Amino acid sequence: MSRRSLLAYVPLLAAVLVLVLGLFTVLLGLRSQQIEQRRDFRDDLIYFAAQFSREANVFERLFAAAARGERIDPEAMSVAFDVLWSRVGGAFQGALGKVYRELPDGEATALAGRALLAEIEPVLASVGPGDPALAPLQARLLLLIERLNNLVREASRFQQAQVEARRDTFESSYARALLMLGAAVLAGALLVLLLLRRQRALDALRRELEAHVAERTAALARVNADLREEINWRRRAHEAIRKLSLALEQSPAAVVITDPDGVIEYVNARYAQASGQSALAAVGTRLVLAHAGGVDPLARARAGGSWQGEVQLDSAGGGERWQNLSVAPVRADDGRITHLLVIQEDITRRKHDESQLLWRAHYDELTGLPNRVLALDRLGQAMRSIERGARGALLFLDLDNFKAINDRLGHDVGDRVLREVAGRLGGAVRAEDTVARFGGDEFLVVLPRIDDALEVERIIERMSKAVAEPLRLGEHELFTGFSLGAALFPDDGREPYALLKAADTAMYAVKAEGRAGFRFYTGRLNQLAHERARIESALRVALVRNEFMLVYQPVFDAGGKALVGAEALLRWRNPEFAEVPVDRWIRIAEESGAIVEIGDWVLRRACEEAAAWVDAQPSLRISVNLSARQLRENHFPGRVLEILAGSRLPPANLVLEITERLLLADDGGTREAIATLEGAGVRFAIDDFGTGYSSLAMLKRLPSGMLKLDRSFIADLERDASSGALVEGAITMARALGMKVVAEGVETEAQRAFLATHGCDFLQGWLFSRAVAAADFAARFIGRPPRPARALVVVPIADAVRR
Template sequence: MYQVLYCLTDQHDWRLVALGGAVCLLASAAAISLFHRARAAQGTARLVWITLDAVVSGCGIWATHFIAMLAYGPGTGGAYNIPVTLLSLIFAISVTFVGLSIAVSSTRTLWVVLGGAIVGGGVAAMHYTGMAALEIPARVDWVEGTVIVSVVLGIVFAALALFVAARRDDLSHAISATALLTLAIVAHHFTAMGAVVLTPDPTLAISGLSIPPASMSFLTASAAIAIIAIALVSALLDRRAKGELGRQQVVLDTALENMSQGLCMFDADGKIILFNERYAAMLRRSDMQLIGRVLLDILREEAAKGQWNGDPEQFFARLVEDAREGRTTTDVVRRFDRSIRVVNQPMQGGGWVATFEDITEWLEAQAKISHMARHDALTNLPNRVLFHEQLEQGLRRAGSNNQLAVLCLDLDHFKDINDSLGHPIGDALLKEVGRRLKATVGEHDTVARLGGDEFAVVQIGRSEEAAARALAGRLVEVISAPYEIDDHQIVIGVSIGISLAPQDGTNPDELLKNADLALYRAKADGRGTYRFFETGMDARAQARRLLEMDLRAALQRDEFQAYYQPIRDVASDRVVAFEALLRWNHPHRGLISPINFIPLAEETGLIIQLGELVLRQACSDAATWPNDIGVAVNLSPVQFKNPNLIASVTEALEKSGLAARRLELEITESVLLQNSEATLTTLHELRAMGVRISLDDFGTGYSSLSYLRSFPFDKIKIDRSFVSELATREDSVAIIRAVTGLGRSLGIVTTAEGVESDAQLELLRREGCTQAQGYLFSQPRPASDVAMMLERPRLRASA
């Protein structure tokens, strides 16, 4: 130990020692950095980094040695043998390469330490070979114990250096490993130099293949520093690039693992080179080794377990062929009750990228949307769109012996139930009707809800007319059976129109139109029944449509006029009032009777406008008559559903200036059938205004007497059907006697309609009837004839 310290302090130039140490530190830093780069690389790239590391490390050891030798002053001149000097460099590089290869290629600590020890052995091999190259006029002897210590120091510190470097690639471990490797080289060198014993011998000559120590040291140091600097810069740039790549890899890995889709990349041979966990989980391949495996082998394994349907070879061959031809393909496969969409996108240079998306919920949502678009939301029956499609299919399937029938159904009085009991009850009723319809039709028949309370059925079968007739009869019976809904017992009916293919039409639109015409006929015939389409229904419907168009135009052109028929007091034989009757003065068809257009006006809702027109005109005309003459105006049941009825009556009276007591409003029993409570409220409001209320067509309904009890009518009008049979039927006389007697006892005026003869008038007078009205006195006439009708005592009827 004393010899080593003596050599270091008295035989070395400290300035050059510091330079050698600096070169050694730089070389060690580059070596450790290159060691990390080599461990991070694979294949050929790793071999390149190990080679560069060995060159840098060997040159650093070699340069450190010769710079330190330049600092060594043994007291005699000398030179270096060039071949042996080069041999020492080769030893330094080759032995270091072996040690680095072992340490880089293994993750086990033992092999890393062994590799480091070999690197330390390389330091010793280089040093003692370099010392052998020294030619001086003296004999060189060695202190054996010191030599052993120098070798052990190099091996131990070099092994520790690579052990620390292999643990982690960060700054603290890199600095520690660099210091240990520097210590391994420096400790070995100066310990070994302390083992040198020089004995001067002038007989030893320097060979011709030698170079002076100063020249050798500066040349090798300069070259080594240049190589080390280049390597260190390369390592730092590579580290920075690797760091950036690492950060990008982290971002890429994060993106891949957070994708909602699965992703897998295949090379040209179908071998997996990249995938994310979503892919493995979606296809349930998480427990498989996937990287580097050929897809075909995986498919074969799954087919053997029953997890793959189809031929794996054929499927794989198609994928490879599509990728080779540059075709992008999209498939939907079923995997473990899930639907997965697979998009295969070819890559340049071969191979393809496959993305996997679980579309099970999306397909279910699409199916639900499609179902909703083609089915009624309330009853879940096919709607008009799907019904039309199924009707088309039925027509295509129907042959000469397999015909088809279309049944259009409309619920009778459904709107009244909906208005009186509320929409929730109405909806529940529609659902129950749909259920009954489905339970009644045949297995291959189609039931649809076309909208509102309209339903339709497509029936396919033999002997079509008989089958359709039987089905329609069953449907009328089933739908008309009572319903129990939320403690309400409901009874409704159904009207059905039927068209047959091919005789009534060969396309859906024509069949539906004709079935609808037959339905209209069923309604006109009293509802609660069915009718088949007949030739001529279309013509009648066309006439009805034309009449409706004319009716709307007539309102715009002011073609309606109020006519008046006198009502006479039987006892005094004088006119006490006039009944306003609407007439349509058509520019081409002349006067049109109310019986021809009033029902249509009620169906279309135009009766509200017509009623208001008559009310305003009647009040305006009556205001010009004597104060003791009243005017009677009929109100339709549809007008009573209009919430503006009270306002309309008030406005007509105010604008005309007519006293309310002179206005008489005539209603029929059907008005009271609608919604008796609301109707009675309206009637009481009108009565409170002073308007008189008359019950028209008394005796033709079912509950006339109960209505007289529920509301104090001012007048009851005896229907003309009883008056016309006074002279021929005694029961008609009895009915009129009963009505007039009822009127006297209740203080209600009785008016007989349709009086056409003196005999009828005499009988009415005898039975105590209060008033009479009919052709015996006058036909309805325009307002301009009212004065004449008041002046003349009686106008004989002209039938």
């Protein structure tokens, strides 16, 4: 039985329990009443008997004393009489009186007692003690007392009988009450059992009903779920149809549905737009499609097949138009072909983009030339198709000074230079040759067939002349050239990358020799390339290993007596490359970029060491050579001023030496850097004057400075009159421009005398001293040793580049 069912019977069970408790309470009340009555009757009768006997005896003794003539207290006699009178009267009143009146002789005794007491009362008042009238009354009084005692005993027995009768009656009632109580309890139990049985039946019916309801509810839920699913399916189907309709109408591809004969039944908006025919006008007409490769797409679809491909069409406005065409049959459930589906997508733009991507994958976007990939592919084709005994060539060229143009004038000008050079190179080669941009300022030229090396030289000469022409780009007039390496196939390589490496090696050999030329690859060049790689690797760690040192060659006045300055010269203490000429490893350092970090170290160390000498000789000037790479650095002027401030060397005591070549390649940035440093007090000198392509216009751009005559002119002064004339002319020109002149390589007294006579300002050479270490220089020329230079923190080249 469930808890809910039990709770339903709680009121009924409570009612039965209350009834049983009520009956039990009644029985307890009856029993208590019986006991109380018995006790009351017993107590009243005993009390009455005791009191009546005592009071009667008291009165009888007083009365007897009076009869004998004894004097008694009238008041006591009166009190005893009143008490006895009240006892006799009280015995026949209330419940006891009722009992006494029902007893035999009870009423008569009562009347006799009252009558006797009535007779005695006046006698007591009128007679005195010993009066003979008292004796009869005493005898009657004793008789009355005896009758009263008998009456009391009879009343006691009668009352006892009444109590017993009542007890029997009570016990009978009590038994009936217990029987009724048991019957009630039994009836209640039977009722509960019946109710429980009924409840179980009801619970069974309820469970059956609930199961039936649950089953019906589940069935209804399944029906509802099926209905919802069907509604959702219909909604999704409707939404799918709507989406399909919208997709067809908004599709970027033209969609056409025809009957099996090709008669149009449906076209979307895109088809109407592409064909210029409304959907209403198109429906009912026969669809005509272009055949592709002799195949009729509609006929194939009617036969049960499908066709898909790209079709090229003629545009009404001219030009080409491409279309991606798909034709497929539409079948019914029984497999019959009911319709034909045609999808036409205009892919003209995509074909154009693919063509552009293909072009960009093989051509350089800036110059329009073939790129590295296409150039190597054509080189590979040329090498594979070369006939026995025939030759071809690969030219690898790199523009000289292009980085300076790009850094100073910007990438826009640099791009225009590359485009102009590309056009000139293309115009200088043959029709079958390929000019390609390899990357940056590097170009490849593939010559698939050549007669001999002279033909290669003729082509290179035409290219050189074309590129050497001035480049007029807006307000800029620029000059450039190239360093070129040539490799022949199959002699120098039988596959493209080997030939490319050979041409690259030859090109770097040209750069190592001073640029602006060309060279054919040889086995010796390969050895030099390996040596160059080793030197470059060693240079990159030379600073870390503390392999560099500075030596100083003094500079004197024309008389050769007064010290005016010193030139700082770099020495590399490396046992492996001790025999390598300084010019060679300096060029490698400049080409690899290591010269920037090395030059920074040279400038810092020279300023640190010279600062001590300037304390002793304030007019002393220290000269430091600059490379083109250093001067083209964007922050080079600031770096120089930072080093000067850190070393405490006055700017006026520093002379920076630059070459004529650097001036000729100036793109504006060099002049700006020079002007910034000169404004701060730093001086400049043109080193190796006379060995380059000097021009007075270039010299005039320097606001002040010095010329350093190259040692090659000084060496021939005693043997060659023309050298003397050139030196004399250079000195005269410098003076006219307000510049001082320094002569390098003075080794004899005659040379010194000639130079002094013709107005040369300063002299430098072995006649005075070789280059010596800083300590020796200080000891010999300053008069005291130099103060220790501050510790320098050497940073690897790679780290310096990142900063």
